[in-house]
Amino acid sequence: MKKCGGALLIIGIVILVLLIGIVGTGFYLYNFHVFKEVRICIGDATNTMMPCEITQDCIDMEKAIGFDIDLEGAPNFVQDNFQKVFDEVIYCDRTCFIRSIRGFNYKTQEIEMLDSCLDSEVEFVVEIRGKEGLEVWEWMRKGER
Numbered sequence: 001m002k003k004c005g006g007a008l009l010i011i012g013i014v015i016l017v018l019l020i021g022i023v024g025t026g027f028y029l030y031n032f033h034v035f036k037e038v039r040i041c042i043g044d045a046t047n048t049m050m051p052c053e054i055t056q057d058c059i060d061m062e063k064a065i066g067f068d069i070d071l072e073g074a075p076n077f078v079q080d081n082f083q084k085v086f087d088e089v090i091y092c093d094r095t096c097f098i099r100s101i102r103g104f105n106y107k108t109q110e111i112e113m114l115d116s117c118l119d120s121e122v123e124f125v126v127e128i129r130g131k132e133g134l135e136v137w138e139w140m141r142k143g144e145r
Contacts, residue, residue, distance in 0.1 A: 030130035040124040041117035042088050043100035050096040058096035073142060075135035081126045088122060 052058050071079055089099045102121070103114045117123040128136070 030134075032129065034127045034129055035133055036128040038103070038111055038126040038128065039114040039117065040085050040101065040103040040126075041114060041121040042085065042124070043102065043118070043121045045091075045097040045099045048096045048098060051094065052092040052096050055090060055092045058090045058092050058098075061096060062090060062098070074139055075132065077126075077132055078136065078139070081124065085124050088124075 048058075048061075050058065050061050052061075071082060074082075085101075085104075089101060091097050102117070103112050104110075105112060
């Protein structure tokens with residue numbers, strides 16, 4: 001009888017340790033483990049010769065000729081990071097300037113996987129952890145409907 005109780009105790013402890021390990025691993029993968037890095041490289045600026053007073057003038061002109069990216073319903077981290085990149089790409093200095101972009105094709109709205117940026121480029125790195133990955137997956141699923 002005592003042997004049966006001791007064996008059940010050992011089995012119970014093993015199951016408890018396994019459950020704690022599984023929960024701990026899941027917590028780590030969801031919050032901390034970087035599954036993918038998306039790298040965007042911003043290069044040299046090209047003068048479009050379109051006159052402007054503020055950057056918003058340039059943005060409005062670019063949207064008028066087709067430079068528009070639909071991020072409706074995108075997770076907050078996608079919108080925030082895209083806004084940081086977008087603020088660096090288009091600017092006004094009496095005329096509109098647009099910097100070259102590598103790592104994201106704005107025409108097809110596809111991400112290109114880059115290992116590194118050139119020394120002359122500004123680098124933006126977005127780390128995709130489990131939480132962000134699930135948010136993007138859910139956003140993409142909504143877009144398919």
